[in-house]
Amino acid sequence: MTIRLSAAALDRIARTxxxxxxxxxxxxxxxxxxGVGNFHRAHQAVYLDDLxxxxxxxxxxxxxxxxxxxxAAMIDTLAAQDFLTTVVEQEADRSVxxxxxxxxxAIAPGDRAAIVAxxxxxxxxxxxxxxxxxxxxxxxATGLFNAGHPDIVADSLSxxxxxxxxxxxxxxxxxxxxxxxxxxxxxxxxxxxxxxxxARNAVAGLAALTDPGxxxxxxxxxxxxxxxxxxxxxxxxxxxxxxxAEDFGIEDGWPVFCEGFRQWVLEDHFPAGRxxxxxxxxxxxxxxxxxxxxxxxxxxxxxATIAYPAGLLDIHFVHEAMAHPLVAGFLDRLERExxxxxxxxxxxxxxxxxxxxxxxxxxxxKIGDTIRRLCLDGSNRQPKFIIPTIADRLARxxxxxxxxxxxxxxxxxxxxxxxxxxxxxxxxxxWDRLTETARxxxxxxxxxxxMDDIYGEVGRAAPFRLAFAAALRALWSEGVxxxxxxxxxxxxxxx
Numbered sequence: 001m002t003i004r005l006s007a008a009a010l011d012r013i014a015r016t017x018x019x020x021x022x023x024x025x026x027x028x029x030x031x032x033x034x035g036v037g038n039f040h041r042a043h044q045a046v047y048l049d050d051l052x053x054x055x056x057x058x059x060x061x062x063x064x065x066x067x068x069x070x071x072a073a074m075i076d077t078l079a080a081q082d083f084l085t086t087v088v089e090q091e092a093d094r095s096v097x098x099x100x101x102x103x104x105x106a107i108a109p110g111d112r113a114a115i116v117a118x119x120x121x122x123x124x125x126x127x128x129x130x131x132x133x134x135x136x137x138x139x140x141a142t143g144l145f146n147a148g149h150p151d152i153v154a155d156s157l158s159x160x161x162x163x164x165x166x167x168x169x170x171x172x173x174x175x176x177x178x179x180x181x182x183x184x185x186x187x188x189x190x191x192x193x194x195x196x197x198x199a200r201n202a203v204a205g206l207a208a209l210t211d212p213g214x215x216x217x218x219x220x221x222x223x224x225x226x227x228x229x230x231x232x233x234x235x236x237x238x239x240x241x242x243x244x245a246e247d248f249g250i251e252d253g254w255p256v257f258c259e260g261f262r263q264w265v266l267e268d269h270f271p272a273g274r275x276x277x278x279x280x281x282x283x284x285x286x287x288x289x290x291x292x293x294x295x296x297x298x299x300x301x302x303x304a305t306i307a308y309p310a311g312l313l314d315i316h317f318v319h320e321a322m323a324h325p326l327v328a329g330f331l332d333r334l335e336r337e338x339x340x341x342x343x344x345x346x347x348x349x350x351x352x353x354x355x356x357x358x359x360x361x362x363x364x365x366k367i368g369d370t371i372r373r374l375c376l377d378g379s380n381r382q383p384k385f386i387i388p389t390i391a392d393r394l395a396r397x398x399x400x401x402x403x404x405x406x407x408x409x410x411x412x413x414x415x416x417x418x419x420x421x422x423x424x425x426x427x428x429x430x431w432d433r434l435t436e437t438a439r440x441x442x443x444x445x446x447x448x449x450x451m452d453d454i455y456g457e458v459g460r461a462a463p464f465r466l467a468f469a470a471a472l473r474a475l476w477s478e479g480v481x482x483x484x485x486x487x488x489x490x491x492x493x494x495x
Contacts, residue, residue, distance in 0.1 A: 002251040007082040010099065016248045017086065017097035021053040024101050030060035030275075032118055032184075034067065034129040034165045036074055036103065041085045042233040042258040044128060044189055048102035050280040057275035060126070061104040065115055067131075067165055075106045077253040086244060086255040090366035096260075097248045112161060112168065119172025120179065125272035127172070128187040129199070131165055133380045134429065136190070136198050140383035140454045145198075145205040156209035166202040173203070173222065174214050185223040185270045192384060193296055194289070196224035196267070225267040228292040230299065232361060233258040234369040259367055261357075265291040290346040297343050298335065298351070299358050300385040305331050306362070307374035308409035312480045314418050315371055322363040326481055329488035331359070334402035342392040372427060378410050379430045379454060387458050394461050404467035405483070405493035411448045412475045414438040419480050442476055445469035470494025 003009050010019045031048075033040060045062065052058055064075060064083075078085065083103040089096050107114045118124060129135075139146045146152065155167035162168050173183055186203065188195035200219065208215035234240075236254055244255045264277070268284040278284050285291070303318075309330060310321035321327045340351050390403045414434040416424050428434055441448035445468055449459035458464055471493035474483045478495070487493050 002245045002249050004251040005081040005084055005086060005099065005253075007084065010084075013099060013250055017099055017250060019099045020049065020084075020101035022055065022058065022101075024104065026058050027052070027061035027102075027104050028059040029063045029104060029118075029121075029123055030057075031062045031126045031128055032115075032124050033062050033064050033103075034127070034168075035071065035131045035135075036064035036066065036078065036106070037070075037130060038236060038256045038258075039229075039231070039233045040130040040189065041100070041103075042087055042256045043229055043231050043262060043264065044130075045085065045100050045102050046087060046098075046262065047264060047277055047280055047282060048275065049098075049100040051275055051277060052102060054279065056279070059123075060275040062102050063105045063107065063118060063124075064103050065107040065118075066109045067163060067168070068109065071109045074254060075108065078103065079106060081253060086248075086250050086252040088240075088244060088248070088255060088257045089260045090257060090364065091260045092365055095247060095366060097244070097250065099250075112163070115168050116171045116175060119169065119184070120175040120181065122176075122181050125184050126187055126270070126274065127169060127184050128189055129165060130189045132377070133190060133192055133384055134377055135165065136192060136202055137164075137166070138192075138198065140380070140456075142456070143383075145201040147205055147209060152206055152209070155206060159210045164206070166199075166206045169203050170207045170214065170218070173218060174207075174211070177214065177217055182272055183218075183222045185225065185272050185274070187225060187227065187266075189227060189229050191229065191296060191300055193292055193388075194226050195292075196226035200224035223269045223271050225269040226288045226292065227267065228263070228265040228288050228295050230263040230295055231258055231261065232364075232367055232369055234367055235373055239368060257368065259361055259364055261361055263295075285347075290344055291349075294343055294346045294349065294351065294354060296385055297339055297389055298355055300381070301339055301389060302331055302335060302355075302358055302362070303374045304378070304381060304385050304410075305334050305406050307371055308378075308406070308413040309480055309484055310371045311375045311413050311424065312409065312418050314420050314422060318369040318371060318374065319363050319365045319367065321371060322359065326484040326488060328359075330402075330405075330484050333488060333490075334406065338393060338398075338400065338402045339389055342389060342396070342398075375413060376427050377429065378414070379428050379434060382407070382410060383454055387455060390458050390464060394458065394464060399467075400464050401467050401471075401492050402487065404464055405471040405487060407448075408445075408468055408471035408475055408493070409480070411438050411441055411445075411472055412480070415442065441472065445472045448472070467493065 137146045155162045188199040204215045204218045264282045415438040
């Protein structure tokens with residue numbers, strides 16, 4: 001018989017899983033977090049759970065909220081189990097469950113007045129967010145804040161009733177400024193290069209549309225530290241809920257399964273104070289740039305590299321893709337010959353060893369991470385994880401054959417069918433546009449690179465255009481397997 005997760009059941013749950021080793025009743029709110037999805041609860045919340053277990057900083061409890069429809073379902077589920085989460089850490093030889101409890105309350109996503117009021121509360125010293133790469137209103141071609149996005153325009157017309165994360169943060173900061181309350185620190189926990197800078201540009205950029213004085217105050221006084229976060233965390237489904245029930249006897253409405261590895265590198269810029277996360281493994285550095293670039297190029301770029309060939313070959317799980325010699329061979333050659341050589345040095349880090357660790361993490365059979373998750377939202381991820389590497393190599397006059405093949409595989413995937421002829425369900429916010437463009441590109445590859453908002457100058461560079469066209473034609477004339485086989489054997493993507 002399973003035990004339903006709740007605070008009252010923790011004594012019984014402790015027989016099969018670790019439970020919070022601190023008095024949750026003694027906690028006080030110090031962090032407001034937007035986006036309480038799986039990654040947040042496998043990463044930031046776990047570090048805080050470890051910290052609170054030492055008896056420190058219990059005044060940095062988390063209040064969760066969000067702005068998306070899915071956030072409401074997540075918050076309702078967590079509220080029903082006293083804001084506790086079961087986190088299952090999985091490696092090939094072990095699975096360990098723990099119940100975490102740093103979240104002590106939540107605000108419904110639709111209750112904008114309550115969110116702004118809590119943002120204005122002096123007790124809130126950090127506002128953090130995991131809102132995905134696509135949630136920052138970035139123009140993919142320029143990398144700059146898109147002030148013309150309809151959501152941003154709508155918030156600028158109604159600053160007292162904002163609907164975006166950045167509109168809400170700006171409203172909270174406006175109220176604190178008016179009341180003479182020191183600003184909170186804004187901490188992005190998303191996989192975006194210079195995520196603190198990007199968050200600052202979004203908050204100040206939105207504020208500037210209605211209140212230039214507020215925008216200047218935000219830029220001058222509010223801290224937005226950059227950070228690098230890393231932990232492979234798949235989506236939760238029936239499979240995970242059943243495994244939790246069978247292996248640990250726990251019924252959790254939204255458990256989190258993840259790998260054992262985790263990493264968090266942060267710039268130490270928290271004027272309003274912060275929890276002592278360095279005591280539980282968070283690395284504080286003066287400049288996070290080398291670490292985040294390494295992770296985004298090698299790990300996230302690696303995910304993109306295996307995603308589309310595996311998706312086209314009807315491979316379901318990531319570890320299965322790593323066991324496929326053509327997919328694994330493509331990843332290995334592309335990383336070693338084109339990606340890693342343009343990643344700058346990282347303090348105390350061997351990039352080749354980091355890549356070897358990355359491959360072992362991808363191959364973890366326990367995680368159950370899906371290829372479809374890796375293929376998701378390419379229109380936002382490719383400009384962040386792949387295209388900058390292409391730009392760097394072009395600037396150096398270096399070959400881009402493997403990167404062009406990766407881009408051609410994304411195009412082929414967006415055509416909407418796998419090699420076996422199976423339909424690919426929509427898997428991008430811009431799926432209709434991508435599918436239409438991919439179908440035109442089958443006969444005219446230049447059509448794909450003409451998406452200037454995604455490729456920008458890279459799409460107009462002759463060496464990349466030629467390599468991309470050759471790769472896409474090879475995929476259509478010879479198939480994915482034959483094209484990967486030639487490339488993996490040391491040849492070019494095109495015939």
